Every structure is written in structure tokens, then in C-alpha cells.
Amino acid sequence: MARRNYGGQYYWVQDRDQPVLVTGEPDYSISIFAFDKVKGRIQNGKEDEIPYYFDGYIEAVKKGKKTGYRATIV
Numbered sequence: 858m859a860r861r862n863y864g865g866q867y868y869w870v871q872d873r874d875q876p877v878l879v880t881g882e883p884d885y886s887i888s889i890f891a892f893d894k895v896k897g898r899i900q901n902g903k904e905d906e907i908p909y910y911f912d913g914y915i916e917a918v919k920k921g922k923k924t925g926y927r928a929t930i931v
Contacts, residue, residue: 866878888928
């Protein structure tokens with residue numbers, strides 16, 4: 858849903874053994890590691906809420922578009 862709604866490119870991060878979605882390059886850069894969050898949700902239940910996590914990504918993208926902000930959402 859992140860890439861479909863906000864664009865970006867997937868890259869493989871070898872040391873984390875998972876993909877990262879990077880949105881906004883070159884004007885800004887918001888990276889999101891969704892695999893860790895989904896795994897946490899499965900293991901820990903509702904305390905690892907995915908909608909809250911995704912809201913943080915959306916806010917970072919909005920800030921990036923306005924200011925050139927760069928962040929990694931983990």
C-alpha cells in the first residue's frame with residue numbers, strides 16, 4: 858500500500874535480509890522496513906500496531922515533500 862499510494866523503489870538490504878522501500882528520492886528520502894513490523898505484529902499481537910506505524914510513514918512523507926526531510930521508519 859505504501860508504494861502504491863506514495864511511490865518509491867524497493868532495495869534489498871543484505872545485512873537485514875529484507876527489502877526496504879525508499880520513497881521520494883532525490884528530493885527527500887523516507888525509508889520503511891515493513892518486514893520487521895509485520896513480524897513483530899505476528900509475534901506480539903496488537904501492541905505492535907501496523908496502522909500507527911504506517912501513519913508515521915505518511916507523516917514523514919508529507920514532511921519530506923515540504924522540507925526535504927530524510928528518515929528511516931523502523
